[in-house]
Amino acid sequence: NxxxxxxxxxxxxxxxxxxxxxxxxxxxxxxxxWYRQDPGMGLRLIHYSVGEGTTAKGEVPDGYNVSRLKxxxxxxxxxxxxxxxxxxYFCASIRVGAREAFFGQGTRLTVV
Amino acid sequence: xxxxxxxxxxxxxxxxxxxxxxxxxxxxxNPYLFWYVQYPNRGLQFLLKYITxxxxxxxxxxxxxxxxxxxxxxxxxxxxxxVSDSALYFCAxxxxxxxxxxxxxxxxxxxxxxxxx
Numbered sequence: 232n233x234x235x236x237x238x239x240x241x242x243x244x245x246x247x248x249x250x251x252x253x254x255x256x257x258x259x260x261x262x263x264x265w266y267r268q269d270p271g272m273g274l275r276l277i278h279y280s281v282g283e284g285t286t287a288k289g290e291v292p293d294g295y296n297v298s299r300l301k302x303x304x305x306x307x308x309x310x311x312x313x314x315x316x317x318x319x320y321f322c323a324s325i326r327v328g329a330r331e332a333f334f335g336q337g338t339r340l341t342v343v
Numbered sequence: 344x345x346x347x348x349x350x351x352x353x354x355x356x357x358x359x360x361x362x363x364x365x366x367x368x369x370x371x372x373n374p375y376l377f378w379y380v381q382y383p384n385r386g387l388q389f390l391l392k393y394i395t396x397x398x399x400x401x402x403x404x405x406x407x408x409x410x411x412x413x414x415x416x417x418x419x420x421x422x423x424x425x426v427s428d429s430a431l432y433f434c435a436x437x438x439x440x441x442x443x444x445x446x447x448x449x450x451x452x453x454x455x456x457x458x459x460x
Contacts, residue, residue: 273451
């Protein structure tokens with residue numbers, strides 16, 4: 232049972248490049264989330280999904296897009312990376328009615 | 344809207360002494376409260392949670408937290424600190440607002456705990 236798996240774990244991008252971060256969970260959870268972690272800011276919600284085919288904006292959605300074509304996967308896309316998107320990205324998932332979310336190990340992204 | 348505040352960016356304590364990491368919160372409904380720890384270059388690890396029931400919650404690695412509804416606080420405590428407890432600690436809240444919160448967590452800014460030998 233892998234839980235929540237994020238791919239890749241590390242990435243360096245040049246300004247203007249695009250990339251997709253993949254989050255996969257094998258627990259059949261309905262809700263999934265993308266957070267970013269920045270020093271002194273804690274974790275902030277980027278986008279979330281309450282089910283396959285549905286997504287919604289969180290606190291800091293600008294510059295990101297997401298898709299949830301399959302229940303087990305939640306993709307975070309950066310169409311044109313900017314240095315301000317240098318951060319550690321965490322994915323999480325939770326079953327409807329449960330109290331505790333499960334987090335991935337994080338993706339450290341650097342945009343130069 | 345829900346919010347969390349961790350008033351101390353850093354907490355320093357000597358090994359063997361008790362430690363407290365402070366957290367206050369604001370929600371419109373009943374709070375679900377969590378503490379997570381992050382060791383250098385690692386992911387988030389769950390420590391403990393308060394959902395309902397006893398105000399003193401016990402969690403992993405000897406940590407506990409006290410829920411105080413009147414002060415809207417959920418401070419993390421440990422009776423005797425270890426050097427290995429040195430890490431970044433996050434408090435988080437989820438609003439149990441009739442299911443419309445969709446499990447979204449709001450995190451505090453984090454507190455760096457340093458335990459000196």
